[in-house]
Amino acid sequence: MKTSRGAQERKRTFLMITIPVLVLFFCFNTLPLIKGFIYSFTNFKGYGSYEWVGLRNYVDLFQDSRVGKSYLFTFKYALVGTIITNVISLVLALGLNSKIKGKSVLRGIYFIPNVLGGLVIGYIFSFIFTYVLPVLGQKMGIEALSSSMLSSTGKAWIAIVIVGCWQAIAMNTIIYISGLQTVPEDVYEAGSIDGVTGWKQFKYLTFPLIIPFFGINMVLCMKNFLMVFDQIMALTKGGPSQSTESISYLIYQNGMSGGQFGFQSANAFVFFVVIVAVSVLQMTVTNKKEEQL
Numbered sequence: 001m002k003t004s005r006g007a008q009e010r011k012r013t014f015l016m017i018t019i020p021v022l023v024l025f026f027c028f029n030t031l032p033l034i035k036g037f038i039y040s041f042t043n044f045k046g047y048g049s050y051e052w053v054g055l056r057n058y059v060d061l062f063q064d065s066r067v068g069k070s071y072l073f074t075f076k077y078a079l080v081g082t083i084i085t086n087v088i089s090l091v092l093a094l095g096l097n098s099k100i101k102g103k104s105v106l107r108g109i110y111f112i113p114n115v116l117g118g119l120v121i122g123y124i125f126s127f128i129f130t131y132v133l134p135v136l137g138q139k140m141g142i143e144a145l146s147s148s149m150l151s152s153t154g155k156a157w158i159a160i161v162i163v164g165c166w167q168a169i170a171m172n173t174i175i176y177i178s179g180l181q182t183v184p185e186d187v188y189e190a191g192s193i194d195g196v197t198g199w200k201q202f203k204y205l206t207f208p209l210i211i212p213f214f215g216i217n218m219v220l221c222m223k224n225f226l227m228v229f230d231q232i233m234a235l236t237k238g239g240p241s242q243s244t245e246s247i248s249y250l251i252y253q254n255g256m257s258g259g260q261f262g263f264q265s266a267n268a269f270v271f272f273v274v275i276v277a278v279s280v281l282q283m284t285v286t287n288k289k290e291e292q293l
Helices: 002-039 056-061 065-096 103-115 118-140 156-180 185-193 198-209 211-226 230-235 247-256 261-292
Strands: none
Touching: 002 261, 056 261, 065 103, 065 156, 065 211, 065 247, 103 156, 118 156, 118 230, 156 211, 156 230, 185 198, 198 211, 211 261, 247 261
């Protein structure tokens, strides 16, 4: 009887916790997605009445050069940012996981960028790129830095990559450190007996054992970079000449204040499908790599 009563209490507690969470998730995640999908078939401007237009928004979406340009920029930014972030994060994780003094303090310091808000970091770097770097560039005679990177159509995206990577490296490093700590010391000892040290140790022992963590970082990093918004809002607002306009920023700018709510709802739904497809592809490739190892 006591066991049955205890099981019922646990079940009741589980339902009391789970049901409110599911209701909140549906109200603030699933329901907006469904409503956005419905609006994508209308000419809704964000206010007033609207009419059903069928698939016209989706047809226009693939013919809009501004949308195509924003997709190209977003994927270029995401690919470059993901590669740079994971390379630097893995190097930092290897260093912070080694036997050095004060590594706990260093881990805390490296995690600070992840605590700060994206807009706060963006405005700080905006000041640096606009005022500090040009002055240093002029004094040091470096022509490439003598003017603001944010005012150049060819360099503005590099500034956004720098800020995005600086913030993303913190979390990725922590995840890699967690993966490195799961590697048994016996593996390294056995490898050293066979003469596997240095680069060979990382290539044949360390990296294969942290492939799951590498896969997680790649998926999360790619998703976050594809959804870039805060950095662009703080640094360039899509400029100069719409050269740094990401998909998320375009959806926000034209959907909320540009009278294209229905059209940008279609854009948002297509973007959602693209992100899911990219994430599934990444996980599939990573899983196959794990099976091969």
